Structure formats: C-alpha cells, structure tokens
Amino acid sequence: VLTASGNVPTVTDPSQTPPVAGFLGRLLLLPASGLFFFVGHDLGALFGWKGPLTFLDKACIHQVDPELKEQGIQKLGAFLRISERMLTLYSDVYLLKLWTIYEVANFLALKSVDRLEVIPVHMPRIVFLALPVGFLYGLLTMLLRTFTGISSFGYIILVFTGTFYMLVFRRWARHKKDTQQRLRNFEVRDCICAVESDRQVVYQKIATLMRFTKRVDRLASVDEALTAFNMEVRRQMPSAFKMIFGWTTLTYEHYIFMGFAIVAPTSVDYLGRLQEEEHGLQALKRGCLDLMWILTFYPISFYLAEIIASRWLHWKGVWQCFIFLTAYLIVGVPSVSLHMLFSDIASRPEDDEIGVMIMVGSFMVSSGITFLVVLTSRLVRARKGKRNGPHALAATRTMSDMLDSAASMGSRKSKTSFGSAVTECDDNQS
DSSP states (O other): OTTTTTSSOOEEOTTSSSSEEOOHIIIIIHHHHHHHHHHHHHHHHHTTOOOOOOOOHHHHSOSSOHHHHHHHHHTHHHHHHHOSOEEEEEOTTGGGBHHHHHHHHHHHHHSOGGGEEEEETTHHHHHHTHHHHHHHHHHHHHHHHHHTOOOOHHHHHHHHHHHHHHHHHHHHHHHHHHHHHHHHTOOGGGOBOSSGGGHHHHHHHHHHHHHHTTSSOTTOOHHHHHHHHHHHHHHHHHHHHHHHHOSSSSOHHHHHHHHHHHHHHHHHHHHHTOOSGGGHHHHHHHHHHHHHIIIIIHHHHHHHHHHHHTSOTTOOTHHHHHHHHHHIIIIIHHHHHHHHHHHHHHTSOTTOHHHHHHHHHHHHHHHHHHHHHHHHHHHHHHHHHHHSOOSOHHHHHHHHHHHHHHHOOSSSOEEEEETTEEEEEOGGGO
16 A cells, blocks of 8 residues: 555566566565464454363373372363364374374274374474565565566575475375384384383273273273274274375465465565556456466465375485476476466556456466365365264264263262363263
C-alpha cells in the first residue's frame, strides 16, 4: 500500500514491465512471517485462544516422587485409550527405546493407524530453512537486477537449495529403508531403557498387553509374552510405519509454505508498484503466475525430485551426483522453462487479452488438478489407515476395561480428561 501510494521509493528492475518494483516486501515480509510462526501461539494465548488439551508423559507424570510416578505409569494405558490422536516426535532412536515402542504398540492396539501422526525432528528445520533462503533469494536478486541488470541469478540459488533438499530426501529414504529392516528383525530385549529399573515394569506391561489381546495364554510367562510381542512388532509395524511415513518427506502444505517464501516477497513488491489503474490486468496475470508457482509448480517439482533422489540408494559419490543431474534434467529444466514461458506471457502489454485468458485458464486447470490429486491421495491413505485398525478388535474392549480399572485410584470414581473425551473409572469394574 505504501509503495502503490507513492510514499515509498521504488528500485529499478529491468525484468519487469514497467522496469520498476518495490522493495519493502523482500525486506520485511519473511522476517515478519518468521516472527509470527515462532511466537504466534503465544500471542494467541494472550487473547484467550487455546490449543488442544495434550498429555505429555514427561510433564504429566511425576519425575521425582516414586509413588506419584508409579501411579502415573499405571494410568498410562487409560490415557492412551481416551486419546483421540497420538503425536510422535520421531528421531533415529525412537524405535530403539523400550518405553516408546511399548506406547506405540499399545496405541495401535487400540486405535487405527491414521490416528498416529509422526513428525521427524528434522522436518521443521528443513521447512523453516525456506525463510532465510527466500530472504536471501529476494535480496540478492533485487540488488543484482538494480545494479547489474542480471535477472537470472535466482535460478542459481534455487539449484543449490534443490541440491541440499535432495540430499535430505535421500538420507530420509535410506533411514526409512533401514527402519523397515530394523522392525522386521525387532527384539524387545535389545531396546534401550534410560532408567534400567523401569525395564521390568515395561516388560510386565507388555506381558499384560499380550495376554489381554489374546496373543498369548492368560497364564503365559513374561518371557513368552515378550517373544509374542516381538512377532507382533515384526508382523504389524513395518507396514504401519511405511504408511505413516508416507511417500514423501514433506506434505503439500510444507511445499506451499516453501514456495510462498520464495515467490511471495517478490510478488508483493511487484504488485505494490502498480500505481495506475491501467495495470489491473497486468496484476491479474502476475498473480496467476505466482499462485501457479506456489500451488502447483513448486510442489510437483520437489515431489518428482524426491522420487528420483530416493532411487538407487546404494549409489554414492560421483554416481550420486549423476542422480542429482538426472533430477535437474527431468524436473528442473522443464520447470524453469515453463516458468520463463509464463513469465513472458505475464509481462506482455496490458491489452493482451489472450495472455490474460491463458494465465487464468492455466492457473485454474493446474491448481484444480493438483488439489484433486492431493485430496485423492489423502482419502486413499486415510482409508488404508482405518482398514489397518486395532490389531485385536475382539479383545480391545476387554483390554480397555483392564486399562480403565488400572487407572482408577481408590474406591471412589475419578475422571480423566483428554481433549473432548472424558472417561469415568472405578476399580470395582474390574
């Protein structure tokens, strides 16, 4: 608004028609967006906004008092039962820890796979990396276009950024493959337990889980129950985690965010310098171009690049560079060519009605197809997740009754709340 009203000076941009552009968007938009993403929830809390009620074991189970800690551990199964979803911050050692593998197995025994959400701890880093990259991209391209007239330097930054992301995709693909192998050869007795005295407690809980899901006889020993637990993990977990991890490292929303960081600042500056009404259709064409890049070109390009980068995982060194080069030839070159083609159409004179029709039609068709593909894939995944529901449906009610009675404290009724779900527990029900 300040740029369009003439209160802020513009800079020279030979790549635009007319060759001027604002600069406040590239300087302020991404820092302001980053500040909002990191402290927005705190600002919302000041105005009374509350997120979902969450049970976090380390914060909700006493870590000092042994008696209170034991009572909290005894309630853990009930909390898992009445929880609508389980959010897991996944790291390389998550499936090697005794407590976490027990919690995941217990949750999947009660809920369907689509209720378990896994967020790798590296995902926020590679997503929010788009903010400094987008800021650097906008700043350098603005300076180079203003002082040298070079307008193609931004593609060099995108090449380096794309290489980094393909390395991340390749590493994550290797980890998923190793995880599948580890789960197929799972051994609960080899799991890590930070407090060794808790090991027998978890073993007893696993034995209880196996007995009440009728995986072993009710009189089976703990050792027999652990062996049965190993078999269940090897049989169920590989397919469950393959579905949870999904085909891609990032989601469609992540790709939109990353595309926004690259495209939005320059787009805001471009639209801000349109101070005359006769540039209205020009703004419409540029808006369609930027939205196509954010909603379609950017997500599809990275999705295809990840598919290529995730192949031939045993190739390293020079052969790995060959894979990256293949990705650039198959994905990068066509994407850049399409972007340059549509950019040329968007920069044509204002009276180019055919160009307006091409840009609007291309935006509607490409975004419609993209949304349809994303929606269909999510519906298919959700249906598969519900089909892979609790492992022992016939015994789930029995196990839930046991978990409720284990959660009751004393002879009086107690209420345990998790989100919108409230359950009443009474030890006489056992």
